[in-house]
Amino acid sequence: MNAIVQEKTAQAASILKELGVDCWLTFVRETTAGGDPVLPLIYGHDLTWQSALIITASGESTAIVGKFEAETARRTGAFQTIVSYDQSIQPHLLEVLDKFNPKRIAINYSLADVYSDGLGHGLFQVLTGFLEDTPYLDRIEPAERIISALRGRKTPSELERIKTAIQTTEEIYQHTFAAIQPGMTEIEIADLMQAQVRERGLETAWEPAHCPAVNSGPLSSAGHVGPTEIKLEPGHLLHFDFGVRQDGYCSDIQRLAYLPSSIHPEPGSELRKAFATVVTAIQRAADALKPGVPGHKIDQIARQTITDAGYEEFKHATGHQVGRQTHDGGGILGPLWDRYGDTPNWPVETGQIYTIEPSIIHPEVGVIALEEMVRVTEHGAEFLCEPQTELVILRS
Amino acid sequence: MNAIVQEKTAQAASILKELGVDCWLTFVRETTAGGDPVLPLIYGHDLTWQSALIITASGESTAIVGKFEAETARRTGAFQTIVSYDQSIQPHLLEVLDKFNPKRIAINYSLADVYSDGLGHGLFQVLTGFLEDTPYLDRIEPAERIISALRGRKTPSELERIKTAIQTTEEIYQHTFAAIQPGMTEIEIADLMQAQVRERGLETAWEPAHCPAVNSGPLSSAGHVGPTEIKLEPGHLLHFDFGVRQDGYCSDIQRLAYLPSSIHPEPGSELRKAFATVVTAIQRAADALKPGVPGHKIDQIARQTITDAGYEEFKHATGHQVGRQTHDGGGILGPLWDRYGDTPNWPVETGQIYTIEPSIIHPEVGVIALEEMVRVTEHGAEFLCEPQTELVILRS
Secondary structure, three states: OOHHHHHHHHHHHHHHHHHOOOEEEEEEOOHHHOOOOOHHHHOOOOOOOOEEEEEEOOOOEEEEEEHHHHHHHHHHOOOOEEEEEOOOOHHHHHHHHHHHOOOOEEEOOOOOOHHHOOOEHHHHHHHHHHHOOOHHHHHEEEOHHHHHHHHHOOOHHHHHHHHHHHHHHHHHHHHHHHHOOOOOEHHHHHHHHHHHHHHOOOEEOOOHHHOOEEEEOOOOOOOOOOOOOOEOOOOOEEEEEEOEEEOOEEOOEEEEEEOOOOOOOOOOHHHHHHHHHHHHHHHHHHHHOOOOOEHHHHHHHHHHHHHHOOOOOOOOOOEOEOOOOOOOOOOOEOOOOHHHOOHHHOEOOOOOEEEEOOEEEEOOOEEEEOEEEEEEEOOEEEEOOOOOOOOEEOOO | OOHHHHHHHHHHHHHHHHHOOOEEEEEEOOHHHOOOOOHHHHOOOOOOOOEEEEEEOOOOEEEEEEHHHHHHHHHHOOOOEEEEEOOOOHHHHHHHHHHHOOOOEEEOOOOOOHHHOOOEHHHHHHHHHHHOOOHHHHHEEEOHHHHHHHHHOOOHHHHHHHHHHHHHHHHHHHHHHHHOOOOOEHHHHHHHHHHHHHHOOOEEOOOHHHOOEEEEOOOOOOOOOOOOOOEOOOOOEEEEEEOEEEOOEEOOEEEEEEOOOOOOOOOOHHHHHHHHHHHHHHHHHHHHOOOOOEHHHHHHHHHHHHHHOOOOOOOOOOEOEOOOOOOOOOOOEOOOOHHHOOHHHOEOOOOOEEEEOOEEEEOOOEEEEOEEEEEEEOOEEEEOOOOOOOOEEOOO
8 A cells, every 4th residue: 555646546536526527547568668657656566467547536446457466556545346357358348438428538648748657559449449439539538637637746755755755855056065165076976965875875866977067167058967077166166056865755945155255255246136136036936926827838937037137038837736656747837839739828726836047147156046846735835945046155 | 869869860761761762851849848769769859839840761861940949950970951030941842852852751649659649649730730732741651661661670789788688677677686584575675676776877668567567366357557565475486577677778587486385396297298398389489480471470379389289379579679668569469359459460680679478377276477589580580589388487
C-alpha cells in the first residue's frame, strides 16, 4: 500500500466527476521501457504485459493485468477489481467496458502536455484495433485535463514531500554560500553542492550534468549547459539553478550572489536595477496568480515588467509546475508560443505548485534570474520557499 | 563524448542503408517525463523543447534542438549539424527534410515493440500536423526494424558492459549460495543479495521489490511477486531470478539450489527429472539459435521439450533480449500469442543477446526454472554465463 497511490486514485474519480467524463482508461505495456508517466501516481509499480487501469466517475476501479502481476495489483490496495489473463487482454478489456458502457472514454494522449501523452502511437493503434467494431472507438478522447488536474492538484502527502525538498534545497544553498571561496571554478562550486546531495542520500532534481547550473560573471552562458572552468572572481555575479528530488518529489530554485571586489565593494547600479526588476516581476506575477486565470496572463505580467524596464524579453516561460518532476507538465505560465502548444491557455487551479522565474541576461553583468516556488490557494499564491529580495553578498 | 552514442549513431546509418530507408527521424519533447527509450543510444542526454534527431542512410546527422540545448547537442560529438531555435521547430524541420528530400521517413512507433514506440500518440499528431501539405506526410513509416536492430546488435562497448554485469551476477550468486542458512526467509535471502548490489554501488536490473525473485519450496508462487516470509526448509528447492545493471547494461540469470534434508539428502526423482528437462530444453534452444531463424521456432523447441516430458506448457516466452533493460524489446523467442504481437516472427540477428529460460511449475517441488544468457554469432549461440547443469547443493 502506497499513500500517494491511494490518495491519487481517489482524487481521479472526483476529477472525472467534475469533468463529466465517465471512464478513464490507462493502457500500458512493458513500462520498464519508460512507460506512462501517470503510472507512479495511480499504480506505483511497473507493468509487463499489456495492462489496463480503468477508473470511473462513479469511483469503480479495475486493473486488467497479466497473470504474473495479479498479486502485485492486488497489493496496491487501489483497485477494487483485478482481472488477470494469460494470452490476450482484448476479451477482458471489452468485458469491462461492456459492464460500464461509458459514453466518454479518456485515454492518455495529448498534443500539448507530455505527462498526459504516455500512450505510444503504436500502442494507440493496438488499442483502437481492439475496439474496432465496438461503439467505444468513437467515444475516445484525450485524458489531458484529467491527468493534468491529477498531477497538478497536490494531495497532502505530496505537498508535504515538496516542502521537505524545498527545505533541503534552502539548507544546501546556505551551506554553499558560506563555503564558497573566490577563485573556485563553476565546476568546483557545483561539486560542492552535489556532494551535499549525495551525503543526504538524495538525487538532484534534474540530470546532474546541469544540476546545479552555476554561472559566474558575464562570460558564462545561461541555460542548459553544465558548469564550466570559469572562475569566480571579485566583482562577479554568481547565478545558481538547483533542486533536489526527495521521496519522489522535486524542488527548483534559482539564487543570486555577489562577490565584492576592491573597486566594487557594492553591486553596481546595472546589477541592482536588473535584480530589482526581477524581484518586482516575480512579486507581480505572484500577486496575479489566482485560480481560473490562464497561465499566459501571468506570464505576460512578468514578461512585460522585464521589457518595460528596457531589457530584452526572456526566451522561456515565466513558470512551470513542479511535482514528481522539475518540469511537471500541465498548464504553464508561458507565452502563446508554438512550442508550448495549448498549455498557456489552461487555467490555474487550486493546489497546483508553480515556479516563477523571469530572467535578464545582461552582457556586462551575466545571468540575473531568480526562481521562487509558490502554491496556488483559493485566495492566491503562497510562497513555499523564502523568496530572495536581496543579493547574497559572499565573503571576499 | 560518449562511446556508446558514437558507436550507435554510426551503426544507425549502416542499418538504414541495409534496410533501404533513407531517413530516420526521432521526434521528442521534455524527455525527463520518460522520453523515447532510443534517446540514451543516440543522444545520451535529455531534451526539453520539441527536438528532432535526423540520421540518413548516407551518414548525415542533424539535431534540431531548443536554443538552450545547442551546446549540449554539440558536445555529444555525434551530430554533424546542429540547428537551434527559439519559438517553433516546424520551419527548421521542414528545411532539413527539404534538404534531404527522403523517400522513406522512419519515425518511432511500433505496434509490436515497446522500445520502438517512443513517440506518444499526441506528439505523433503534432508531427503529422507539421508535415501537413508536404509530400513527407505520406512517406512516414514505423522505425521498429531500425530501432530493434540498433538496440539488439551490440557494439563492442555494449558487449563488454553486459559481460561485466554477468560476471558480477555470478559472483553475487556464489557468495549467496555460501552464505545461505537453513531457516532464512525468502525476504532475508533477497536482502543478502541486495546488500551485495549496494556494496558494489550498483542497482538491481529490475525493480528491487522483485529483484531477486526468491522462491523456496512448493508453496512459494512463481512470477512477478516479491519474496515472502516463507522459510527455507530442509528438502526445499530454492529458485532465484536476479540481475544487476552495471554501467547502464543489464544481466538476467535464474538459478536453482537444493537444501538437503535428513530424509532426502539427495534431490528427489521428480526434481531431478524436471531439472534435467529444463537443462535439455535450454541446450536444444541454444543449438537452434542461429541468425535468420524466427524467434517463435526457438521458442517452440524449448516449449515442446517441456510438454513432451509431460509437463504443463509454461505461460511465458522462452527468451527475450537483454541490453540497457532486462527485457530489452525487439524480436523475442516467444510463441505466436496476441500479447507478443509480431515480435516472435522477427528473425534472430547476429550480435543480439538473448535469455533462454524455460520453466516448470511442479505442485510438489516448486519452481524449476533456469535462465541463461547467450549471444548470437554467425555460427550460432555462445553462452555468456556459465550455464547451470547441476543443482547447487546448499550446506544443511
